[in-house]
Amino acid sequence: MKSSSHLRYKQQQFGFSLLTIMTFLTIIPIAGVVIYILVLGTPAISWEFIFGFPRGGMREGGIWPAIVGTFYLTLGTAAFAVPIGIGAAIYLSEYAPDNKATRLIRIAIINLAGIPSVVYGLFGLGLFVLFLQFGTSILAGSLTLSIMTLPVIISTTEEALKSVPQAFRTVSISVGATKWQTIRKIILPQALPGILTGVILGLERAAGETAPILFTVAAFFLPRLPSSPLDATMALPYHLFVISTQVPGMPIKIQYGTALVLLVFVLSMNIIATTIRSRARARRQW
Amino acid sequence: MNKISIQNFSLQYSDGTESLRNISLEIPANQITVLFGPAGGGKSSLLRVLNRLNDLADVTHQEGKVLLDGEDILSLKTDVIALRRKVGMVFARPVVLPFSIRENLTYGLEVAGEKDSDRINGSVENSLQQAALWDEVKDRLDDPAIALSGGQQQRLCLARVLALEPEVILLDEPTSGLDPISTGKVEESLQGLKQDYTIILVPHSVQQAARTADLAAFLLQGELVEVASGDTMFTNPRDQRTQDYVQGRFG
Numbered sequence: 391m392k393s394s395s396h397l398r399y400k401q402q403q404f405g406f407s408l409l410t411i412m413t414f415l416t417i418i419p420i421a422g423v424v425i426y427i428l429v430l431g432t433p434a435i436s437w438e439f440i441f442g443f444p445r446g447g448m449r450e451g452g453i454w455p456a457i458v459g460t461f462y463l464t465l466g467t468a469a470f471a472v473p474i475g476i477g478a479a480i481y482l483s484e485y486a487p488d489n490k491a492t493r494l495i496r497i498a499i500i501n502l503a504g505i506p507s508v509v510y511g512l513f514g515l516g517l518f519v520l521f522l523q524f525g526t527s528i529l530a531g532s533l534t535l536s537i538m539t540l541p542v543i544i545s546t547t548e549e550a551l552k553s554v555p556q557a558f559r560t561v562s563i564s565v566g567a568t569k570w571q572t573i574r575k576i577i578l579p580q581a582l583p584g585i586l587t588g589v590i591l592g593l594e595r596a597a598g599e600t601a602p603i604l605f606t607v608a609a610f611f612l613p614r615l616p617s618s619p620l621d622a623t624m625a626l627p628y629h630l631f632v633i634s635t636q637v638p639g640m641p642i643k644i645q646y647g648t649a650l651v652l653l654v655f656v657l658s659m660n661i662i663a664t665t666i667r668s669r670a671r672a673r674r675q676w
Numbered sequence: 677m678n679k680i681s682i683q684n685f686s687l688q689y690s691d692g693t694e695s696l697r698n699i700s701l702e703i704p705a706n707q708i709t710v711l712f713g714p715a716g717g718g719k720s721s722l723l724r725v726l727n728r729l730n731d732l733a734d735v736t737h738q739e740g741k742v743l744l745d746g747e748d749i750l751s752l753k754t755d756v757i758a759l760r761r762k763v764g765m766v767f768a769r770p771v772v773l774p775f776s777i778r779e780n781l782t783y784g785l786e787v788a789g790e791k792d793s794d795r796i797n798g799s800v801e802n803s804l805q806q807a808a809l810w811d812e813v814k815d816r817l818d819d820p821a822i823a824l825s826g827g828q829q830q831r832l833c834l835a836r837v838l839a840l841e842p843e844v845i846l847l848d849e850p851t852s853g854l855d856p857i858s859t860g861k862v863e864e865s866l867q868g869l870k871q872d873y874t875i876i877l878v879p880h881s882v883q884q885a886a887r888t889a890d891l892a893a894f895l896l897q898g899e900l901v902e903v904a905s906g907d908t909m910f911t912n913p914r915d916q917r918t919q920d921y922v923q924g925r926f927g
Contacts, residue, residue: 557771561833564729565784565840566761575787580774675774675822 427649434647448611448637453648458615459528459623460597460655463607466532466619467539467596472589474536475543479585482544483551484573503541508601510538515605529619531607535596542595546588550581555676583670590663598656600627610636626652677746679705679844679874680726685740687721689733695898696721699740703891708866708875710889710906712882713921717895719878723846726876727763728756744844761788764837768849768880770829772821777813780821780832784840799839807835808865827858834865844874852880863888882922886910894918 442452486492514534524530554577562572578585596602608628616623630648633640680703687696696718703709711719724730725742728749742749749759761784773780781800790796800817804810809831813824821832830850837845847866851859866875866888879885885892889906894915902915913919920926 555771557767557769558773560729560732561767561771561773562783562787563732564727564760564765564767565787565836566757567784567787568757571787575783576773675820 424653427646427653430642431646431648431650434643435650439644439647440651443613444611448633449640449644453624453626453629453651455612455615456624456626456629456648457651457655459608459625460627460652462528462616462623463531463535463603463625464593464597466528467535468589468593470533470536471539471543471592471596475540475589475592476547476585478540479544479547479551480573480578483548484569484577499541499544502537503545505538506601507538507599508604510534511602511605513537514602519606525620526605526607526609526622527620528607528616528623531603531623531625532619534602534606535599538599538602539592539596542592543589546591547581547585550584550588551577553584554580558676580674580676583666587663587667590659590666594656594659594663597659598627598652600631603628626655678702679745680876681741681743681746682722683741683743685722685725685742686738687718687725687730687735688737690736691734696725697898699900701893701900701903703874703876705874706870706872707890708870708877708888709891709893710885711876711878711893711895712885712889713895713901714926716897718898719895720848722895723765723848723876723878725750726844726846727760727765728754729760729765731756761840762842763844763846764840764842765846766830766833766837766848766850768852770826770833770853772824772829772832775821776818777821777824777832778817780836781839784836788840799841803835803839804832806838806865806869807831808861809835825858827854827861830854830858830862831865834862838869842873844876845869847875847877849878849880851884859884882910882924894921896921 439452440457441454443454445451482492482496486495511534514530514537518524518530518533519526522530524533558576558580559572562576563569567575603625607622608625609622610624610632612622612624626648630645630652633648634645680701682699682701682703685696685699689695693716699718699722711722713719721730724733726744726749738750740750744759744763748754773783775783778800781803782796785796785799801810801814804813809828812828813819813832821829824832830853834845834847834850851862854862863884866877869875870890877888879888886906886909889909891903892906892909893903894901894909894913894917896917902909902913902918904913909918910922913922
């Protein structure tokens with residue numbers, strides 16, 4: 391008896407150790423990437439690097455136009471994807487009847503999330519740049535990134551709406567509120583932190599993508615900042631791609647400095663999203 | 677004339693659960709009418725017909741008439757929003773909205789478009805007084821409602837209904853989650869409220885039915901078996917099935 395329970399205890403110990411090791415294994419590459427880029431990129435960071443224009447065939451100077459471009463693209467993506475995505479999610483979660491058409495829409499949305507980003511890029515080139523004649527522009531790039539981001543925003547928003555207890559809806563209706571009043575006054579405010587988290591995570595992905603902007607907006611080098619939505623712009627991920635593959639004799643620290651800026655841009659969005667979520671969980675009344 | 681008149685009413689859900697068959701029932705004003713019987717008998721369904729909350733459920737078939745003050749509330753022309761303000765409902769589990777105590781009470785008026793702040797403030801105190809909760813919460817009206825105890829939450833739910841100054845109050849096992857003292861408080865406030873309201877209660881036990889009923893209706897598997905005054909129903913029922921249930925032989 392005693393030896394068998396001892397054996398089972400040993401087995402359990404072994405199992406736990408294995409799981410612990412696996413968990414730490416996943417941290418290694420993540421920590422590795424961050425440390426590597428920090429070490430190689432930090433020396434590049436200076437006032438001039440952040441706020442200056444590229445000089446000397448991009449081998450000197452700064453990356454300001456790329457930072458601004460990525461910022462504009464993120465805003466542009468938000469302008470299209472957030473209202474459409476949240477609207478669609480409200481419809482799917484609160485109004486859509488449970489029928490074949492609705493299920494089809496859901497399947498479509500899920501599959502949309504699986505399309506490779508370069509395909510979105512090509513689609514954006516065909517539809518926005520060429521057919522609608524927006525040209526290589528922030529407008530075309532933002533629209534392309536919006537389409538790519540929509541599935542993420544729709545599914546996370548729908549999830550956030552559905553997590554608000556059904557009883558709130560019933561009670562609200564029973565005191566004479568309309569469905570829309572219920573959504574506006576109870577469901578949306580309660581789901582807002584979850585929605586924001588989803589939106590930020592979606593936009594974060596858009597900010598870091600290279601392929602969708604490759605054909606639709608990104609400029610190799612522009613000596614000025616974009617002044618209208620119909621201008622092309624430089625952008626961080628594309629700039630990183632260009633200076634890493636297209637420019638011979640590129641100083642390594644500029645490459646990693648650019649990567650570091652992009653990483654900080656994306657990670658700070660991530661941290662904002664996580665903070666919103668954990669704060670809201672702590673204050674939640676259900 | 678009776679406040680509510682249910683005439684040959686039948687109802688069926690798409691999943692085949694709990695239906696109602698040919699119910700006819702007259703519900704008088706200013707009394708407590710109790711709908712009682714074993715689970716699955718259709719009590720809640722009947723209750724939810726009276727404020728059209730059943731519109732949210734998957735009803736496949738419905739026929740008959742339900743008149744409130746002589747008007748058919750099942751008619752397509754019925755203003756359902758107005759009906760729900762007239763016919764308030766308290767649920768089995770106290771569900772406070774994720775707001776403050778005060779906002780829970782003003783929510784119904786606010787969605788009704790009430791702007792008069794005197795009237796809104798007046799209704800907060802009034803409804804809390806009527807639900808016997810005022811003394812316990814008057815100093816913390818802006819605290820989150822969720823911080824109240826279960827019994828207090830349920831009385832807040834009652835007050836939320838009263839704040840709308842309804843004519844009919846539906847209560848679906850309102851004390852099922854409460855301790856005996858809180859239950860007593862709720863029952864006591866109901867006795868006071870019937871002066872001004874028509875009350876329809878699904879009790880959580882036969883004992884509660886007997887304690888509260890002016891008029892009692894026994895529902896069994898979607899059928900209305902017997903209607904009688906509270907006194908008769910629990911001492912001398914006519915139907916054998918009612919007798920068996922009241923004496924605790926089944927259910």
